[in-house]
Amino acid sequence: MIRTATPADVPTIHALIRELAEYERVPHEAKATAEQLHEALFGDRPAAYAHIATDDGTGEAVGFALWFLNFSTWRGVHGIYLEDLYVRPEARGGGHGKALLTELARICVRRGYERLEWAVLDWNRPAIDFYEALGARPQDEWTVYRLTDGALARLGAGS
Numbered sequence: 001m002i003r004t005a006t007p008a009d010v011p012t013i014h015a016l017i018r019e020l021a022e023y024e025r026v027p028h029e030a031k032a033t034a035e036q037l038h039e040a041l042f043g044d045r046p047a048a049y050a051h052i053a054t055d056d057g058t059g060e061a062v063g064f065a066l067w068f069l070n071f072s073t074w075r076g077v078h079g080i081y082l083e084d085l086y087v088r089p090e091a092r093g094g095g096h097g098k099a100l101l102t103e104l105a106r107i108c109v110r111r112g113y114e115r116l117e118w119a120v121l122d123w124n125r126p127a128i129d130f131y132e133a134l135g136a137r138p139q140d141e142w143t144v145y146r147l148t149d150g151a152l153a154r155l156g157a158g159s
Helices: 007-023 034-042 096-111 125-133 149-156
Strands: 002-004 049-054 061-072 077-087 116-118
Touching: 002 096, 007 034, 007 049, 007 061, 007 077, 049 096, 061 096, 077 096, 096 116
Parallel strands: 077 116
Antiparallel strands: 002 049, 049 061, 061 077
């Protein structure tokens, strides 16, 4: 049901990212190209990793998890930051999301990583309920900040 992504999966991952952006109501924000994903996942210096969830009967990709390593200065070890987890609506409830998270948890345990973290939109109640049923807890005392576009360019230019 879960396998490590290969270069041949890049078009599928790209399509799933577009579907996720539609689901999250921000399709205009999904600007990554298949070429960028290929470089990030399989280039000379991979910056991210991906797993594919497949339908047991057809072998067709029905979801994915895209993640990268982070580091905790407090714990002194790496962790996994899950950038995207998405299962197509028609495959939800089939255990694919749990299987993807289980695989990432196994990687953490096997490698001695002490955290598996991700963000979820406040309005995505089905996802929140799913994550909490697995034992995940929100980090309410933290607020995520982000610099992009013009603000990032201005700061990077020293302005």
